[in-house]
Each structure stands twice: as structure tokens, then as C-alpha cells.
Amino acid sequence: MVGFASLVWGPASDKYGRKIIYIAASIFFIATSIVCMFAPNIGVLVAFRALQGISVAAFLSVGSGTLADVFPPFLLGTANGLFMIPLLVGPIIGPLLGGGLAQAFGWRSTFICLTVFSGAVILPLLLLKLPETQQFKELQKLKEKNPVLAASLKEAEFIDSNPPVFHPPWVPLRFLLEGAIFPHALVASITFGSMFASLTEFPIALSAAPYSLSVGIIGVCYLPQGVGSFLASPIFGKLSDYAASKNPDEPEARLVYSTLSTLIMMPPALLLYGWALDYKISIAACLIGQFFIGASCASYLPGIFGYLAALKQSAAGAASAAVQTTMFVSAGALIIVSSVVVGAIGMGPFFTILAGLQFIFSLAAFILIMKKKRASEVRQAESPPPKSETA
Template identity: 40%
Template sequence: MTSDSLMLTPSTLLHASDTLTVIDDKSVISIYDIRSNRRRLFVLIMIAFSSIILPFCDTVYLPALAQLEHDLKTSTTLVDYTISSYLVTCGSFGLLWGPLSDRFGRKIILLISFAFFTAFTIVCTLARSIIVLLIFRSLQGGAISASLIVGQSVVVDMYPPERLGFAMGLFLVPLLVGPIIGPFIGGALASSFGWRSTFVALIIMAAISTIVILVFVPETHHYFITQRQLKLGKKIKTNTIREIHSISKPTFMPPWRPFVFLLDITIAPHIFVCATIFGTLFVSLTLIANRAADKPYSLSPFLIGLCYIPTGTCSLLGSLCGGYVSDWSAKRFSRIAEGRLVISLLGATLCPMGLLLCGWTFHFNVHIVVPLIGASMFCFGETFIFTSVAAFVNVKRSAMAGAILALINALSFVCAGLGIIGAIPLVAVIKFGPLFSLLAGLSSFTIIIAMVVVANQFRKTAFIIRASDLPKAESFSIKNKQIIEESTSLQWF
């Protein structure tokens, strides 16, 4: 029987491109429904709580940079490099943690990474030279990057595509709370006990996160779930799971393989938007700490920590709003997967506007409140688009979503680390206004390119099929389905 003669109805399930197998609707469940909504939300909150340590580790000692420089008798440049080295390894090691979690499971990789992170943090606490601190800060970043990469994979494992925007936005909340409470707590600790106390706080947080993962976070990898259910003799059988064709025995994917998506014109522009904006975010946050400690502001570590509260709050709001708007936009512009990015890309324009306001007001020594308003605008726009892109790639390329997310995070953190290395000497030469104008121009360029690609995808789409209309149709030709898929297929450079 050929695909031209088959008709797809609500009582049948498509198992291959040219054959159909009839299955009783009542016997088919989704892999996403094996947990209740309450249980799924609880696991999401636990894994999100554990991931807060990644941004907290990066920002907790920003208010204490001057203290660290004096105590270790080093330069401002080398102290700032402890931040950039952390970010670079955080991005590059993420390409390894993702494939490892695909091969061996999510939970075991998270536990191993937190064990390494705790050991490296202990060495940082006892460091007596800037070289030792640089080396083990780099190892810190490599270890803790698993909390973000594997954490995102856990969210993708548990939530169906239609709810992924909301779930991803909720997952990112603690990651965005970290920049709020990190400098605030770090400033208070550094003022009272010195900069080493910030690393003691990280050790305590790592221990708590390890216990949370061990006790409350189950294995969520689809393949390992189905295998465990079969071994335990549960009622869930592989032939009753709707997503059976996407569940296969995991293999280790080479860490460099995700880079192939940089050749995909439907994915690459959005990857570059996230990478450039995220990199610019950390460059600006680091420079803000240095500028606030310098004349004419001369703020104490505690007050510098307070300056990050509005920026972190706006990051939090941007993530929540971005997830909601992403899901709404996906329904409103349901012609193609890029529909969920329409509003988000417009919101991302807050990033270059905020950079210009922050940079030039710092340049002319305007009251600290004004540049912080610009920084807050930028932070809102960054998380607003980042959440939407994370949901978009999971819908657009669900089979390789983990690899694409790992690539986005890797490039984002590497751009942040290298950006700090380049920006520190550059800001001394051209000052804040011109430097932030360059960063705003780079962000604007990537956003415009992404907008053009989305508009082009809408233009190329010949058919509009809303997901809500499919169950109402009495029949649907498989041949037409193939034509529609071809009309929205990959466009390569």
C-alpha cells in the first residue's frame, strides 16, 4: 500500500512515512504524561533551584574585585580574567556535558559535575596566588556548566512542545535570580568577612544542590524511562507510547557535531542573536562593577551589589514574559515554527537601546540611576529573546534540540568570556560611550538579520495548517502532508 492511497484520521497513528498502523486511541499515551502536572512542576522547580549556582558563582564576588586585587597583589586585568576564564570554560565544557547526559542519563551527570565543582571551589577558597585562582576558576566553570545544559535537557524531557515556552521561562527564573542575589550577598559577605567568604557560600550551595538532585530529581531521559518501566513490569509499554519513534538507544555524539547548525540559515541567525546579546550582557555587567568602584561614584562593595538588583529583576521579568509571549506568538503566528519569534525579536531591540543609554550616561558621569536604567532595559531584552529561542529550537529541530541548546550556550559563554578580555583594555582607550555604541551596533546587526530570516520563512511558506484544526479534519492526505513538510524544510547556505 502506498502513501498516496492512505488517509490519516484521528483513530490512526502514523508509524512510518508510507505505512499506517491502527491503534486504539485509549491505549496510546504520551511520554510526557507519565508524571502528573504537579510532580512535573515539582521536579522543574528542584532542577531550576540547583541551577542557580551557575550565575551566582559568576556574580557573587563582583563587588569584591577590588578586595581580591589588593589581597593577591595583582592587577585589575588579571582579576577580571578570573571572570572571563570562568565564562569561556562554562561554554566550551557544555558541549561535552550535553552528549554525556544523552548517553548515560541526566541525573548521574549532574551529580558528577557538582562533585567536581565542590572540589574546585575548595581550592579557590584557599588560593594564595592569582594564577591558582585563574586555573581553578576555569575548572569551576567547566564543571558547573552541566547544571544549565543538562537542566535544559531535563525540561525538554518532561514538557511537550506546546508548553515548552512556559516551562523554559520558569526554568530560567533561578538562573536570573542568581545575578540579583549574587552581588547583593557577595557584597555583604565581602564587607564583613572578605572575598574568600563568597567561595565558602558557593561550597554550601553546591552541597545543598547535590542533596536536592540526589533526593528529588529522577532520571528523565526518555530511553532510560521506557527501559526502567519495562524492567519493573509497569503497565506502560513501548508500543503504547506515542513518541516511540523518537525514543532510541542513546549514543555518544561528538562535541563538535552541533557546529553543523551554524550552516543552517533557519537556525544560525537566532544562535548568533543569543550569543552576541548574552556576551554583551556579561561584558557590560563586569564593566559596570569596575566603573561603580571608580571615581566619581566610588561605591562600596555592598552598594555595588545593590546596583545589580534592578538589572537582575528585569532579567527575571524578561524571562517570564518571554516564555508567555513565545507560547502566545506560536499560536497567533502558527504558519511556521519561527512564528513564536516574531514578538520576541521586537522585544530584543531593547538591548541596543539600553546599551546606548547605559554607556553614554556612564561616559558623562551621569547619576548612577540613569545608566542602571539602561542596563535594566538591556537585561530585560536579553532574557526575553533567549527564552523564546530556547523554545523555538526545541520545536523546530526536536530531535537535535539538546545539541543546538548546547551550541547556543557554548557560543554565548565563550563570547562573554572573550568579550571581557577584549573590552577591558579597549574601554581604557575609547571609554564607555564609544565601546557601548559598538556593542549596540553588533547586537542590532544580528537582530536585524534574524528578523529578515523570519520574514523570508513566512514568505516561502505556501500552506497554513493550525495544530488545532487537525483533529477536526475527517481525513488528511499523506501526500499533501509531505508537500507541506517540503515547503518548510531546511534552507542551507
């Protein structure tokens, strides 16, 4: 539901503005959390957890559009590096806090916590402090208040000539068919999906022998992945901007370090994690694998979303939504697949398959990036130098 709902929220924010979508999604999240809190059976709980996914989808796709509104292209990687930290660390903090709450007060306490925090902190901040950032809407407001200042803005003509439109949900999916996006969307999908598959299988393995850990301690075991994500995301966000500054004529160069990182780090991390749990060896090996799984995923996402924002600035929300859809659908599918395949062939073989797919997709994307990067360098070398003013 997170994946498919992104196809509506992202384009809607491009057309109607970012703030109204944030507020609507937050109210819907609070409402569905309250129903989850009082769910009388598992059927109601699962149904409203799915509806929660609709609201959650708004924050990534709309957030990426917001960054494209606010930050210049040369800072989009750094901005996305910081923006991705909550997305990647949230699934780690959730089990840590949720495990403690569930063990102490029961599972309903997790939804009480979510409802109170969203209603008392998040929603007031959105209503009172969050400015609208959608450039077309803000320019129209400025024209009414101060036409002279609006006319003097350097980008006013460009913004006015590109009024936002609402793209139907199937239109963002067309972005995925573009050669400049498709291979990188595949890498994002397998990277994000593999991370979520590891998160799903982790508590199942740790609650069984020989580990036999409690719910609270299992929550603590998620921390290494969160630390890896927290460290890698801002670093590779900056590296994305650095690569873009060195190759201003080739947007895909922004992805060179991110893709190389997933190519080098993710396959070995998945192999270590899967086979450590398969042979039930020291839990330290599993945690090391989780650390690098988190770091690898966090190293890639700032680059891909910074790239999309720079490539499709006037439709940044829709473009981000398209890739976000593939990521979350992949994660949902791999969670279902892992629950079946691990039981049939074991943790080691399953994560070996994921490592192989990760290597193939990342290597193909990296080769494409390097080819375009070299072609851009050749064009620059062959172009005649600009004539001086005196000449």
C-alpha cells in the same frame, strides 16, 4: 570554559541521562570551590575558577534537555522562561551577596558560602529528589517493570526508534551551521555577551569618581538588571508559546516576539548605559540602562532555547550546548575586549559598537523569521481544506 565544556555535558546527558550528569557536575563544583577557598595565590584561584566553569556548564545545557524531556512542545517557551530566571538573576544575586560577604568577612567567605550551599542543599536534592527524565532510559526501565504499559504509550515507538547517541564535541557545533539556527545563535551571542560586558564594566565605573561607591553598595546596584530579567523571562516565555500556537507549521515563528524585543530594547539600553557612564551623569540613568539590558536578554533566551528543544528534541542537550557555547565564548571574549577597548576609546563608543552589532544581527534574524512566517501562511492558505467524513 563554560562555553566549551557545554559541548561535552549536553551530548553526554542525551546519551547517559540527565541525573548522573547533574550529580557529577555538582560534585566537581564542590571540589573546585574548596580549592578556591584555600587558594594561596591568584594563579591557583584563576585556574580553579576556570575549572569551576566546567561544572557550571552542565546546568544550562542539561537543563534545556530536561525541559525537552518533560514538557510538550507547546509549553517549552513557558518552561524555558521560568528556567532562565536563575541563569539571568544569578549573576545579579552573586555580586549583591558576594559584595556584602567580601566586605564583611573577606573574599574567601564567598567560596565558603558556595561550598556549604552546594554540599548541604543542592547535592542532597539531586540525589534524593531529582528523577531521571531522559525518555529512552526511562522507557527501557518501564519495559522491564510493565511491558504492557510501555507498549501502550503513544510515543513509545518513536522513542525506541531514536536511541540516544553521544555526539562528539565537534558535532553539536555543526548545528550552528544550519540555516535554521545560525542567525539566532548570533543574536543570542551578542545579547548575552553585551549583558556580561556591561556587568564587568559596572563595578569598575562605580568604584571610581564621581560615584566612588563601596563594594557592598555596588552589589546593590546590580538589582535593576536582575529585576528586569525576572520580569521579562516568564512573560516572553509565554509569548514564545503563543507565537508557536499561532504558527504551528513554522517553528521559527516562536522567536518573533523575542527577536523583536531585542531589536527594540537592547540597542537603546546599551547606548543609555554606555554614554551615561562615559559622561558620568546621574547613576539613575545607568541603572535604567541596566534594567532594560537585563529585560532584553531575558526576553530572548526563553524563545531561543524553547525553539531549539522543539526543533531538535532527540538531541536537545547537544543543540542547546552548541548555542550555549557561542553565548559564553562571546561573553568571555567581550569581557576581555571591553577591558582593553573601554580604556582606549571610552564607555560610550564601546557600547555604541555593541548596540550597532545588536541592531544588525537582530534585524537580520527578524527579517528571516517574518519571511518564513509569511511563506508558511501562504502555504496554509493555498492548501485545500480537508474533506469531511460525510463527503
